[in-house]
Amino acid sequence: MTVGRAGRAGAPPRPVPDLPEAARVTGDELLELYRLMTAVRHLDQAAIAWQRQGILPAYAPELGQEAAQVGSALAMDLSRDFIFPTYREMGVARAAGVDMVQYMATHLATWHGGLWDPTAAHVAPIQAVVGGSVLHAVGWAHGQTLQASSVALGAGPAARARDGLAVALTYFGDGASSQGDVHEAMNFAAVFKAPVVFFVQNNGWAISVPTERQVAGGSVAARGAGYGIPALQIDGNEAAAVLEAARRAVAHARAGRGPVIVEAMTYRRGPHATSDDPGRYRTLDEERTDGGADPIARLRERILAAGIADEATLDARDAKAAAEAEEVRTGVLSLGPRPGAEMFDLVFDEPTHELQRQKSQWREESEHA
Ligand SMILES: Cc1ncc(C[n+]2csc(CCOP(=O)(O)OP(=O)(O)O)c2C)c(N)n1
Ligand SMILES: [Mg+2]
Structure with a gap:
């Protein structure tokens, strides 16, 4: 049987190289992950309370996704890279240094999409259109390729290879992966080798629809093969594993080798949003079993077991995180109308x-x- 033009199909994806020893997560970085993840946990829980108190009209919690969000965001060089979040990425924004009063202002649901300056923070406004952030990221990343090739014409390929490309990191969910936009974005990115990391948080649910009822094949990472995009499927509840996988993906894209898919397996432990009642589509028992161990408890255990810090040090970080949430509440309350x-x-x-x-x-x- 002849294969005709099919025989000209592109080469299979080049695997994402392992992390060099120097880029492995250190003890100090584990502590930094813990500091940020506890800050995010407190802010997230507080934001739900603020919605109940009538301060915020609505909020999309991210309970259980702290490791996936903080770990991935920390892999970025935000002096040049750019993050494209969805509506559930408060943890990403916090880790990327976005001011939390300005971030929470987004959830005041007035006309503006948040008060921080996306061009200064290198974090785009939150995106409520499911799959929308993925298109924006690919467009931005392709722009980096075009810019780098025009710079390289003057600077020479050696300079380009040394500095590498600025990388886009885009977030989306298991549900979003079923959108046509995501297919187009991945295909385009692979054809043009756009420096973009497709970071999917597979949290088991798209509102009330479980992954097995909307992701054919059960894995977003598996789809990479069809696009010629290398993919890493990781335990999204282990912060260090997420940071290392994200670093590998970013290094691959930065080197001009094209996009990478990272599928972080995690679990949405809370409701889809403050207007949702998960009791209508899953039981508490299912939640407990499917949620597995809390990512913050896991990280705490690891830090203690390795003797990196003691209980008192970690408790002090928790107390600081609680105080930070209180400061953000005061800040949001003092915002005047725009x-x-x-x-x-x-x-x-x-x-x-x-x-x-x-x-x-x-x-x-x-x-x-
Ligand atoms: C284009 C579009 N279709 C539908 C919706 C309504 N909607 C909001 S969130 C959501 C589910 C998304 O699930 P997933 O991508 O898994 O992200 P998660 O909410 O779990 O973080 C849907 C269908 C929307 N906002 N945009
Ligand atoms: Mg989901």
């Missing part, structure tokens, strides 16, 4: 006629101007 006209003013440098018309209409209706 002028509504910004909704129109900040869209384009030069507003279109249509936008100006909408702005006048809005002013007449809401401000009676």
Whole structure:
């Protein structure tokens, strides 16, 4: 049987190289992971309380996903790389240094998408369109390739190889992986070798639909083979494993070898959002069994067992995290309202006629101007 043009199919994906010894997670880094993960846990729990108290209209908790989020974000060089989150990545934003008052302002559900400056933080605004962040990341990453090749024309390939490419890290969920947008993004990224890490948090659920009912084949990582994208499937509840896998993926993309899929197997231990009641589609017993060991408890045990820090040191970090959540609450409460006209003013440098018309209409209706 002849294979015809199929015989010209591209080479199989080049495997993601192992991590050099020097890039392995150190004791200090385990402590840093613990510090950030406990800060995130306290903020996350607090945000649910703030929603119940009427401070935030809605919030999407990430209980149980702290290791996946903090571990992956710490692998980035945010002086040049860029993160594209979904609506559930508070832990990523915290680890990336985004101001948490400005971040939580996103959940005030006013017109703006958060008050931090994405271009300064290198963290894009949260994305509520499922799969949307993936497209943005691939577009940005392809831009890096184009820019690097035009720079290399002047600087020479040696300079380009030394510095490597800036890398996009995009987050999405198991549910999002069923979207057509994600297929197009992965195909494009593989064809053009875009420096992007596709970081999927497989948390077992897309709202009330379990992974086995919406991810054919059961694994997002397995799809990489079809695109020629190397993939790592990892224990997303082990912080050090996540950080190391993310470092490997980033190094691969930075070296110009193209995209990588990292599938972090984790579990959404809480509701989809503050408006959701998981009791309608899973039992508490199932939650306990499927959730496995708490990623923070696992990290704490590891730190104690290795003698990196003692109980008192870790307890002090917990207390600091609780105090931080209180400070953020005060900060959110003290935010004044933003002028509504910004909704129109900040869209384009030069507003279109249509936008100006909408702005006048809005002013007449809401401000009676
Ligand atoms: C394009 C689009 N379709 C549907 C929705 C409604 N929706 C919001 S979250 C969600 C489930 C997403 O699940 P997953 O990708 O696994 O992420 P997770 O919420 O588990 O973090 C859906 C269907 C949406 N926001 N955008
Ligand atoms: Mg999910």
